[in-house]
Amino acid sequence: MPQPLSGIRVVDLTNLLPGPLATLMLAEAGAEVIKIERPGGDDMRAYAPQWQGTGAAFSLLNRGKRTITLDLKTPEGKAKLKSLLERSDVLFEQFRPGILEKLGFGFDASRAVNPRLIYCSISGYGQTGPRANEAGHDLNYIASTGLLAFQPGPPDRPVIPPALVADIAGGTFPAVINILLALRQRDLTGRGCHLDIAMTDAMFTFAWRALSGLWASGSLATSGQSDLTGSTPRYRLYPAKDGGIIACAALEDHFWQRFTAVIGLEERLRDDSRDPSATIAAVAAIIASRTTPDWAPVLARADCCVTVMRSIEDALADPHFVGRGVFAHRVRGAEGGTLPALPVPIDPQFREPPGSEKPSPPPLFG
Template sequence: MKNTQPLEGLLVLDFTTLLPGPLAALMLAEAGAEVIKIERPGGEDMARFPPLVGGQSAVYAMLNRGKQVLTLDLKSEADRAKLKPLIARADIVIEQFRPGVMARLGLGYDDMRAINRKIIYCAISGYGQSGPRAHEAGHDINYIGATGLLDLQPGPASQPVLPPALIADIAGGSFPAVINILLALRARDRSGEGAFIDIAMTDAMFTFGWYALALGLAGGRFPKSGELQLVGSSPRYRLYPAKDGKLVACGALEQKFWEGFCAAIGLAPEFIDDRRDPNATAEAVAQIVASRSSGEWAPIFAKADCCTTIVAPLEEALRDPHFVERGLFVQRLTLGDGRDIPALPVPVDPQFRAKP
């Protein structure tokens, strides 16, 4: 029996570049949609990001696996005319220009809806299609900075720390785009009408501030930098360097896990009640963890089962038997020099993806 994917038969026109839109379109492609990526002559900026393998950007290849590319100059009336047949049969459009750009080109939602009333048009931008900041330039660091999220734990002023993930791009752009496109498809099944979706990458950053919002709005005092339990104020949820320099990630929040952790490392009884002096407890834990290597600690924490792990470098995580057995890397991507590497893992259940 043929494995029919849930989005098979749907056509997506992808006008996006860099990360948020291309990743959203990739997830739709992985679930069976036909994705045509519209690129300007010369290609998009991501196509020149290193590493270049066989003349092709590996990053670009990862984000655009399974898509077709159509090169058009959107400022050319003749090239825009070539889009009309595609718009007429498209189900979904994703664009990532600043607000108003596509409308000025005659490719806004109203223009496309006049051709195809069933079209679902998703516009991804930093601050949304309306509001005082709608036309403001920005990147991920600006979006998490403008919404209070980065202030919750930027690290010391002398050495501020950036998160290791592009939170606004992916969790504020790509994921909400896919979620709302799927909701719009469901709504279209009932009404027969398409929709305009306004995705502002900044909006979902307030979602990530859920705990700080509850404390501030309901409790009357917003937390200062570093005060939240999950950003470093608690010795139960912290990174501790081991003797060999590797980090131990302690997440022993619940009392049973904390007691198991304390027993595993042999923490002195006077420090176990961390409410009395959290800093003293953290310092005592740090000294003990620093006395042994990560290799010595790993079996101890595994036996204790106390929400504590050794921070793994990415190359080690790729070899972890758990992730390998889960099939995260079975899909393959062919690079420009002919080599096969694992395709980018995406949060699409294997049953909805094509066979590897």
Template sequence: MVNRPLSGIRVLDFSTLLPGPLAGLILAEAGAEVIKVERPEGEEIRRFVPRWGDDSIHFALLNRGKRSVTVDLKDPGAAARLEPLIRDCDVLIEQFRPGVMSRLGLDYERVRAIRPDIVYCSITGYGQSGPKSQVAGHDLNYIAETGLLALSHGSAAHQVIPPALVADIGGGTMPTVLNILLALIGRQRTGEGAYIDIAMSDAMFTYAWWAYGMGHAFGDWPGNGDSLLSGGSPRYQIYPTRDGRFVAVAALEQKFWDELCDLIGLERRLRDDSVDPAATIAAMRAIFGNRSSEDWAAVFEGRDCATNVVRTLAEAAKDPHFLERGLFDHVLENQAGQRIPALVVPVAPQFRGPAATPGRAPTLGADNDLLDGSVRQ
């Protein structure tokens, strides 16, 4: 018997693109009924490319198992039309700039007048207050504004764009899910709802924990690629191999470092990497560049050295370890019946629905009957 802990929780989701929709997906995977409120033409990510069936693959991945209603929020009667849903929902998520929901007649105070114990969550780049609250931005802007990007952005000749949307997911999605769950627990105890102000930029300081510790405690503010975890150490570094691939070294602990040095035959005089880190890095680059990634993978196999070959996404998706863990067992299906693995979400398997049951993203306005006050699933 699957224990889906959020069964019976209804979420009204006004958000678009990534942070809010991914938060809604996580809640839905844990059993919540998530209802997307979309403009009559649908949210913009539906029309992104590449298409997979009727909608974009991005929309399909983020909205598996949700429902959809369409409302023109600029219509004077929109707020009244949404009242039946608001009255029967537990959580509301919105991702507009500060002040927009108020202009639409759907701000926290007015929603709370309809549903007093509502958990109302607003997601923005810089929060509901402060000088930057109305500033537009995306992930790259938020990590740049908070100093996180300055820790490792490459050189003037070769800038590095981070591969993960840290602000969107780590500053938007995850804090949203965490705080909604905390608010729901609080509501169980007190009967009171909550207003939650999530600023994607805020959590970027959390991600720079080590750098801010050095700066605040010792006045030693790390720069671009010059610290232990950002490229300044031979022990935490990416090295190219002879065949154009890369090796990821994270041998921070001395036992891992000693093992790695023995395996690659690093000169004794360079093993104390505190003496001349640049010289040690240069020597290791030369060593790793002399052999192929396949050779190095064989060298590291079964050895405790916290070092491995950088795999492609395609290789990782076929890795026996991740397959055995069941990460790709859940199924996403489009309107044509095509199936692919659903997006991996950080919800424990025992809290999700059966993996073998395919889930679909909702067709636009498929659940407009809910606007008449239809009962929950």
């Protein structure tokens, strides 16, 4: 059975994370992705650790893509890119707004070459607006939209989130969604379009809880004051005796009652509306009295939305994820070795069979 994006050609001018991860997902669904690298290659090729002549992260993000080097400042490079655009479905770029236009490949110029072309631009703040040309990275984007203000660390020790939320949830995922929508729209109209993906815009989506309170009542919970950032004993991280962490998310009362019963919390403290601080302290003391190996089977039997925090090494070996085939695909390196492919949220029925190997783009020479 053909894959959903079989026959779709994507010209990928992106580097680093948001764009390459998006085109990886398109490639996993069957698209032909031609990655255009400037002389010297994608910056991520140089990232440590290295694997078979190039960065391991680069290999994971660019599995199964074809790559060519073009200098878009030269007539030869421009001519080759124009030829590719004539025969492609999607152009994916991640430059600052206006850069590609200066090189002769803005949306209007590219549409003149191919009216059916879907032209996707990822940037920090979008193609328009006062901040459109402002430099930034993930931390800047979540800081400038107010999302970072909800980090639960104390003011003297603020916490950096462990995930690149803006890059992936604000860049990669919206880009893939909108490219698929644009392809469907092109089926209906025969025309391409320009997609303006601003990584910051989607950060307001992640503030849904705070915005609902602010817009409806004028009140706003600050860092650590909402029930999802530490104000309630039902949604917290509790250290165990061995230094491990118990992740409690027993928000609903039936889960909370199971949890407090199985750990032996005093009856008077189970009504956490009376004195949340006292309940938090009591639960913390109980959890700290035993190790995570002690707690793991107890909490699993209770089925109460409370789990032991695992290391990523432990998670990789979890029979659940292994059994679901999350790590079943492989990246083949230039020297013949393989690595597990980066898991992507594409339904298995739309990908090649588990166990399939696809090459990483080879190292650049010269």
